[in-house]
Amino acid sequence: MSHLTVDLGGRPGLDCRGFCSYCYFKHVKGTTAFGCRYCLPFQKGCDYCTRGVREGYEAFKSLRTVADETLANLQVMSEDVDRITISGGGDPSCYPEFADLVELLGSMEVPLHIGYTSGKGFDDPAIADHLIENGLAEVSYTVFAADPELRRQWMHDPTPEASLAVLDRLCGAIDVYAATVVLPGVNDGKALEDTCAWLEERGAKGLILMRFANRTDQGLILGNAPILEGQRVHAVDEFHEMVTDLNDRFSMKISGTPLGDPSIGSPFAILHEPDLLKKLPRVRKRATVITGSIAAPFLQRLLSIRGSTSRVVAVKKEIACLITADDLAGVNLSKLEDVVILPGRAFVHDAEAQKILSADGVDREVVRGPESLTADAETSMGMTRMEVLDKEMEGFAALINTINRYGL
Ligand code: SF4
Known part of the structure; x- marks a missing residue:
């Protein structure tokens, strides 16, 4: 049994209905090579460390191209496919022919998985039933906040009520792992507690909290710090305590990156x-x-x-x-x-x-x-x-x- 990945292409931010305020791909310029484990010994820079890390892809591929590539990949696979993952540099929910794509992949009768979506492209809650009917089994979905106004303001989601309605419906039917970057003073505190309660009530499997980074030493290596001028950032320990506390208070699994997964005791x-x-x-x-x-x-x-x-x-x-x-x-x-x-x-x-x-x-x-x-x-x-x-x-x-x- 093996996994098939369907890559839609697309560019972060540009093929996401515009950048979220906190997107790490904002302001990325140039194509300097970092050097990495894939580079040849005598040459600094390869496709991965110049282009891949920036997710510097082309615009979304056409449905025809995606279908042809999927067919070609299927032909070289020796084992039966037991899972199909839809991914891309752009956001799958913003893919112009998303409903047709899902129908096409659904006809293969293999569980579908969306590697990551912000849901910003979902304007009609009915897409949730279409996804479920076509075999969507698992999704990682950026919630940011259960408050639609916060999604509108910080994710620039033009239809946050619809995106949350889709998330709501999916939570009740399939495995949903919600995710959010946490901006202190914006979607932490009471807003985050409300979001956890909202997700738990609807049956989400878990919530991954991502500490916002705003400086190079916190991990912004693409020459684009700060992402949000003047935005406060959680200290690592403070963030870890917040994750542990929330995980204790909710029965849904809550973990954080970089620290940690309290239910497992990881990392390390x-x-x-x-x-x-x-x-x-x-x-x-x-x-x-x-x-x-x-x-x-x-x-x-x-x-x-x-x-x-x-x-x-x-x-x-x-x-x-x-x-x-x-x-x-x-x-x-x-x-x-x-x-x-x-x-x-x-x-x-x-x-x-x-x-x-x-x-x-x-x-x-x-x-x-x-x-x-x-x-x-x-x-x-x-x-x-x-x-x-x-x-x-x-x-x-x-x-x-x-x-x-x-x-x-
Ligand atoms: S949806 Fe993700 S990749 Fe797209 S702009 Fe927002 S944070 Fe960036």
């Missing part, structure tokens, strides 16, 4: 599992692991438990996967071992990282670690605790094996 739920920790390999060599400032204390604890005597070094950037060359340039080189391990997904070209991290005259070897060590809230929302622990075991075993293979 493995730290609460001494028996699993014992099954990880011992650290036998010395190497510096560089990571983001949020993950650093967790990684230090875990690696020390497994015998490491090297320091984990945190850069200023909070999220490890969004580390760029600028972050490495801020590292105190005197604290580094001769072998340095970078997050697998860091946006740095290997050769450039090696040059920056050897600028003090010590010729350091720079190696990439695993792609991920845990599941963030978006990933863990549909996972069991055991699945998250398995993922963490796999990630940390790979990290420790990398230390033991390349370390000194």
